[in-house]
Amino acid sequence: MSEILLQIDGREVEARKGMTILEAAQSAGIFIPTLCHHEKLEAYGACRICTVEVEARGRKNLVAACVYPVEQNLVVRTRSEKIDRIRKMILELLLAHAPDAFALQDLAKEYGADKDRFEKEASFCIHCGLCVRYCAEVKKKNAVGFVDRGTRREISFIPEIASKECWNCKECFPLCPTEALQAAFVLTKALFSP
Amino acid sequence: MPRINSATELEELRKGILSKRDPNKPCIAICAGTGCLALGNDRVISAFEEEVKKQTLEAKVDIRATGCHGFCEKGPNIIIYPEEICYIEVTPEDVPEIVSQTVLGKEVIDRLIYTDPNTGEKAAHQSEIPFYKNQMRHLIGNNSKIDPKSIDEYLALGGYSALSKSLFEMSPEQVLEEIKKANLRGRGGGGFPAGLKWETARNAPGEEKYVIVNGHEGEPGAFMDRALFTGNPHSVLEGLIIGAYAIGSHQGFIYTRHDSPQLRNNIAVALTQAEEYGLLGENILGSGFNFNVEVHLDIGIFVSGESSALMRSIEGKNPEPRPKYIRTSVSGIWEKPSNLNNVETWANVPQIINRGSEWYTSIGTERSKGTKLISLSGNIVNTGVVEVPFGTTLREIVYDIGGGIPNGKKLKAVHFGGPMGGSIPESLLDTPLDFDELAKLGAPIGAGGMFVLDEDTNMVDVTRFFLNFLTNESCGKCVPCREGIRQMLKIVTNISEGKGREGDIELLEEISEVAGAASLCALGKTASDPLLSTLRYFRDEYEANIKEKKCRA
């Protein structure tokens, strides 16, 4: 397997072809925050909290570490003023929907995100898609999916499938970064409201 | 239909078609484009058919229902050949008079010709009407000369000669070289050099490669791709087949609008006819080259026109953009090299092959070559589809072609590129139409929708309109775009309703920086462009709205 050498935050890191920046960083013990990433699932690239700066062939770019493939001699910076600004804003935008989500609290502290920056519109869902993708990719049931688009996008259980599959599974509940109860709530609503 | 098996047979067929035609035979070309149909042109078409029957003129007069002529403002439009007399705002009641007086009597009916509202001057012929005469109609001009459902009419205009030339006189490399030398740039928004994209797909590893027509045309206010594709489908198809030959692809896709039955139908007819003639399918024109095309209907959501979303849609999945760290020309549909170009980009190909890159590069500016289709709308006298060479100034488009601003109002700004574009003020109206010049000013051409805005327009409302559009038309997958647009719309709405607060502008700038830098696809990356351009040129309107707590404009 071909070895690739890259630099992350000034450190030489070895990686295999096909790895993402995030995987390379994790293998070297370098922390990059993530919200929508999960080792068992295909890379998704939706929350953008993992945004890092890369420099290749003289060009600088901001990319999502969880999907960007490693390249020979790539130079990666995981923190900078601009990256921190981006992460802070992403957190503030999400905190408007899920102000108490535990996954957001520590990061909010780290990046100085103000949970009251934007008017609350609590839906508790941050659209990470972990439940949707886990159900589709690992369980292969597709009992929960995204409906609608743009700002109206939300998760929804499909009653026909959910009524058969979900009560005995519930494996997606603990994946939820906001609170496990969120998925339960949406599920109950799908099954019991007309 | 006989199958054509060689270049010679194609030329013989063409000669046969032409020999059966009398160039002096009168032909009534009636626009059946979307605009004119909406104005009742189907009734005008039937009236002509009846009248010709009544006077038993079937053998002496041709009637042709065509694609959009361009001058939508004055529809229903008809053109009478061979004199090229244009009649505007035609009603079924005018028809008997037109047939006896003009078609047979060769006399112009004064009441039906164009009168310049400013000078009072009358113009009977297409070449005299300012709207047409100031254009360069290389692509759209053929619309009134052919019935889009007749491949023979396309052949009569020299159709498929570029394909024949490519297959028999040029190697794929030479075709590619010619497109590169012509510096053909993508017309779908980015202005990316088509030749370079083709080359990437050509050189990408893998046997199976795809070529695709992007006929989604989701930009609000853009209707020129539809006009061209509906009115002259073979010109796009011919370009696509030539591209496939250059790239080494044997499978093409046409991704087009689900909500335009006429467009769908014309494409379907074109594909069938091309296949019957052996211009599509196995062993095209006996050259040994195979190429097939499949049509896919779009999902009616703006982001499905984005390349990676479009390709997922063709795969039968949700049209959600993918991170494009590997280009779609290397890994696209089903991870195969996939070359996507816009309708208008493909339609440019046959003329480049026929007339050469040297001819092509003599038109336009230093870095933007050829002509560009523009959908002209908004506060403008002449709404319609316009084609001009790059380098034409915006002032010429607005005043010489567009006829200026209605109701004696002053021009305030022109907006290009829809929800991912920008507005530039009147003071910059002498800017030439050019990919790079306009991008520098913060109003990239985009697909070519040009909104003209008069002095009564509130620019904060323009921004609000586009942000509102995007809230329903993005896919909603990634945070900076979905949440960024949500918050920006809230703030802009507040400002426009007189509820703005100090600091709002700075907050808008902060959100737009993050959406621009961190979004997954170009929709989110450029969603704040209308905002940024209006802040650049019309910041005082935002400030006034906030300070005075009211709408100013």
Ligand SMILES: Cc1cc2nc3c(=O)[nH]c(=O)nc-3n(C[C@H](O)[C@H](O)[C@H](O)COP(=O)(O)O)c2cc1C
């Ligand atoms: C949100 C979004 C919507 C788009 N919609 C269209 C469209 O409707 N038609 C089109 O040709 N290109 C559209 N594009 C551009 C395409 O992604 C792609 O760049 C283009 O089709 C390539 O063709 P070209 O190089 O010939 O312009 C869109 C891009 C984005 C980001």
Ligand code: SF4
């Ligand atoms: S930028 Fe917008 S349209 Fe593009 S992937 Fe993200 S949410 Fe979807």
Ligand code: FES
């Ligand atoms: S973890 Fe990379 S985008 Fe969410």
